């Protein structure tokens with residue numbers, strides 16, 4: 001630990017915009033993702049140690065107000081000027097130093113994660129160990145988008161269940177819900193099943209959710225609007241199935257308020273949505289104390305972003321499987337090689353080596369880069 005007793009100074013930051021072609025498009029209650037733009041950040045410290053981070057915002061402001069384009073502006077104009085040439089003692093301080101900038105969670109997450117990777121190199125311990133993780137492997141599930149037909153959905157479920165995925169999450173929207181879930185339950189009475197509404201319902205749809213109660217769903221994720229935590233508490237009072245919040249929770253303070261008013265029983269923690277793994281761990285720690293279950297969601301990140309999701313998921317309170325839709329289903333090639341591997345038991349091994357824990361493929365990053373700039 002002596003290496004970091006003098007802290008570290010962020011000397012250079014390179015920002016890249018990538019476009020990763022999607023083999024399969026991903027359709028949700030908020031719209032369709034046809035190609036995946038993503039932002040990668042490479043931070044170099046004064047000792048030449050490198051850290052990578054990913055801002056996996058979406059191209060359109062449908063899931064969150066931040067988009068790939070505003071991430072780039074946020075990094076360049078508001079966030080990177082705060083950290084460049086500054087000296088920090090602990091990785092958490094970097095995220096804290098950005099607190100006067102509101103929003104830009106995905107951009108902040110990229111910085112935060114890159115700094116944790118540098119810290120992992122400095123301490124010569126894995127990301128998981130640095131975060132206080134205890135799990136050696138994490139359970140995973142798939143998030144299945146809205147398909148053209150029920151049959152296609154059933155086929156996808158069969159495939160993943162046979163591959164070992166521990167739970168199946170189905171995207172729903174008004175008109176693509178009860179009939180679908182009924183058919184899924186008829187064919188798969190015992191699988192661990194949940195749904196995600198991606199904010200596409202309102203309290204006018206209470207009956208739909210009362211009806212869904214009979215399908216033994218593990219949870220219902222973000223049925224109502226992102227700012228509707230009061231309405232979520234009304235809905236939670238009317239149904240037995242636990243509500244899990246995704247879009248509504250951007251910070252540990254949001255988590256505290258949602259839990260206090262009974263808006264949810266479970267929280268989906270995504271490093272990108274909450275500003276990184278520093279804030280993600282805070283939300284975890286708070287929920288752990290309150291006995292609120294958490295799990296790690298995804299944003300179809302490349303393997304670079306996924307590496308941080310996996311490390312975070314190794315904390316004790318991550319008691320439900322993480323969203324880890326298979327890389328090979330969406331991407332012809334990942335930016336890490338080999339990519340994370342889901343075993344037949346539905347677990348991914350948590351890397352026990354320092355840095356990212358996976359090999360970054362620089363030629364692939366270069367191949368998919370559409371633009372870049374750097375600050376030093």
Ligand code: OSB
Nearest residue numbers: 063143297298299300323324325
């Ligand atoms: O709501 O969880 C979501 C992807 C993009 C935007 C929102 C969501 C998702 C997913 C993907 O469900 C899950 C994954 O990354 O495997």
Ligand code: MG
Nearest residue numbers: 196221222246
């Ligand atoms: Mg969700």
